[in-house]
Amino acid sequence: MQSEIEDVYRVFARYPRPVRVEGCQHCVTEDDHRDLLGAPLRELDAERLRRYSHKALNTWGDVDDLRHFLPRLLELSLRGDADLHGLFAKLRQAGWTDWPEEERASLRACLSVWWELGLTEEERAHTSWGTLTESGDDPGPYLESWWGRSTPQALWTLVELVGEVAHTTPRARDERVVAWLATTRGWMEEAFFEVSETGQAELAEALSEARQLLDLVTLDETVAGTGGTGSSESGTDGSADPR
Incomplete structure (x- = not known):
């Protein structure tokens, strides 16, 4: 840097x-x-x-x-x-x-x-x-570069974001972030299976809990696509198909 x-x-x-x-x-x-x-x-x-x-x-x-x-x-x-x-x-x-x-x-x-x-x-x-959003900058480019990353650091940060949004009152949530989170369902599910297979039990558990919270956070969001860097299929209930 x-x-x-x-x-x-x-x-x-x-x-x-x-x-x-x-x-x-x-x-x-x-x-x-x-x-x-x-x-x-x-x-x-x-x-x-x-x-x-x-x-x-x-x-x-x-x-x-x-x-x-x-x-x-x-x-x-x-x-x-x-x-x-x-x-x-x-x-x-x-x-x-x-x-x-x-x-x-x-x-x-x-x-x-x-x-x-x-x-x-x-x-x-x-x-x-x-910390990043405290700067007041446009979140779009940062969300775009984040989507689909499978590093433990990127996934932990995703888990933390879901938790932060879940514990924020709906009126105070950034609608852009909530809409983006709705696109992470498939990514989060795939990541869960990947980290489970590699023995990262703590991260796998955190992802599982975050995935459940995600449905509450994005209840009114039907987007099951991507953050602009990938794609995932959607099941009939609007959640990502883990296939």
């Missing part, structure tokens, strides 16, 4: 280091200011940026200040040294999907690589759909 991060540094270099980041005098101390501006951007560590990342846009700094610090914040967060979920929320608050095209493209490149790695890395993924 380093090349994508370097591109973010390049694109956002147009936002110079501020002389001072204005903030609420009751919330931000002089020590906070010294920590934030006490080292070059690439040398700022997570501890120096911690308070700023929580207060940015609310009581400390504006959108252009965030843009200056964003490359380092993103680098630390994607590396696991800072709060990625919180950073994505700040990006959404800053309205990044309306920023200039080059800025949006560089950020999406990082998000896409982070998402892909989370679906394919050997160790259990730390990728969270909830």
